[in-house]
Amino acid sequence: MKKIIELKNITKSFDGEVVLDNVSLDIYDNEFITLLGPSGCGKTTTLRLIGGFETPDEGDIIFMDEKINDVPPYKRNVNTVFQRYALFPHLNVFENVAFPLREKKVPKSEIDTKVREMLALVALTGFEHRSVTSLSGGQQQRVAIARALVSQPKVLLLDEPLAALDLKLRKDMQQELKKIQKATGITFVFVTHDQEEALSMSDTVVVMSEGRIQQIGTPIDIYNEPQNAFVADFIGESNIVDGIMLADKKVAFSGHIFECVDSGFGTKEPVDVVVRPEDVDIVAEEKGMLKGVVTSVTFLGVHYEIIVDINGFKWMIQTTDFVDVDEHIGLYIEPDAIHIMKKSEYSGMFGDYSSFSNELDELSDAESEIEE
């Protein structure tokens, strides 16, 4: 695969506050790459640097083997779909899409063909003469995508483009964006704080936190092999406990010695152990590797989400078996369900469900949707 954009040791601060700290990232041709992280992690700033709306304090941005640090946005072969679409209210749908072509003085007949082609691609044929202010959020979104794609940029930047849509529409647009990306062969750089969205759409996910890249990988890698406690916690649900590596493929945590599949750690090295809630089996108490008391049960349709107290540490377990609050149960964990991570600055900050509540989780989600 061909490298199309290269960020080399980028540092950027605003008013003395470091927003990006020595970020390096390669983006390849034809790739759907997602920058994922909570608000304030620097993902939007990274996007704006590529778009040309910010210049890095340190480091280089390389676009097709050319340094473009100081190239203004209008000279970059990169277009952006803005978070709240930024459609021109004084122009109708056709003219919004035709905007970049008119600037390039493309002949009229060609503009007409290209705009219609784009509107067909985003399923808005027949909307040419509608005012953009009369469109629904989803339709405005499509106009914004058509407008950004019409001049065939090398790279399309999408800044949380689905955040303002309702859940159902968001799911449909995810599919559609993926389809458009495949059909056009344009590299998409997508910014989101929604980990589900990132996992379902991307070829590559870049997890960011506090201005640094935590992990780059395919969605499956990121989910199954998180590099540290932050990634493990941010992507899906995780029980993260302190453990000690006894030998290769042998780890002790929560007062029991487990078989696992990881090796290459030092003997007696303290580690973080991740166990996904869906990978824990509930068995009778006497047969369990770990024993605990159920403290809460939440029915979520597909499964129950239960919180189990094991020696004071609260585990989350997703199960289809019904158990009751205050029931004593045993837990069984397969070796390949245990993932070992090196200790990091994030160790001990995540993965305990003692203060967990779905409501709180949703609250903080809603907060992070407010612009950074």
Place this chain on the structure above:
Amino acid sequence: MKKNAPSQRSILHKLVLAPYSIWAALFILVPLAFVAYYAFTDSDFNFTFENISRFFTATSMISDGESTREVYTYLLIFARSLKLAVISTFICLLMGYPMAYIMSKASSRTQKVLVTLIMIPMWMNFLIRTYAWMTILQDTGILNGLLGFIGLGPVHIIGTESAVVIGMVYDYFPYMILPIYSVMAKMDVKLIEAARDLGCNGFGVLRRVIWPLSLPGVISGIIMVLIPSISTFYISQKLGNGKFYLIGDAIEGQYVANNLHFAAAIAFILMVILLVCMAFMQRYANKKAVVA
């Protein structure tokens, strides 16, 4: 109880609106009716078109040294008023537009300071401001002192059309800048970024996004400067040394001469012309907003 609620609310609605309606009727509609009534009556309050036709037909002789020619007095005055008003409005727009843009881009603290600075002269009396300009523009005034000091003067300004235009621009400039500024301050920065992203350089952004979106502010600015400067009086008397009799001066002159009916006729005609102009401009603005 619930059934009655809407009608009760509408009674309350009317009650709340009543003072404004009475105010509007008393101080807008009634005076307008009086103007119209006076315009179409003679001194014995008999109906007549004479005042109106006098505006269009009255002639007088003017001489410019050698030759003397006959002109339509009031049409000439009206044309002169219109010319000076259009020039003033144009200068206000030329100076006000960039200023409004710069203001809208400044930090919010600077914006507040600039808005206050622009409004401060409006707190001072109109006559005092005009007198101040007399002393500035006089042949031996501050401006000529300054120009003389840097070796560019003296220049004779007072008593020329330029002096009248300077006075008008100074007096009405805030009315141009404030509506444009308020439209620009509300403009979404993302639209400008989007335009740059889609291939516009600085000038392209101005021409294709900022200008069309600021048009409503420009139009209300033009209306708010053009109309008072067409009907202004006193500025021309003081800064033009009375040489440039404007339509507002004509109305005042007739009024002072106790010729109320003809004064009302001039005012009435001026009002009709301005209303027609405004209707056209609003129509243009709306059309522009829909089509573009």
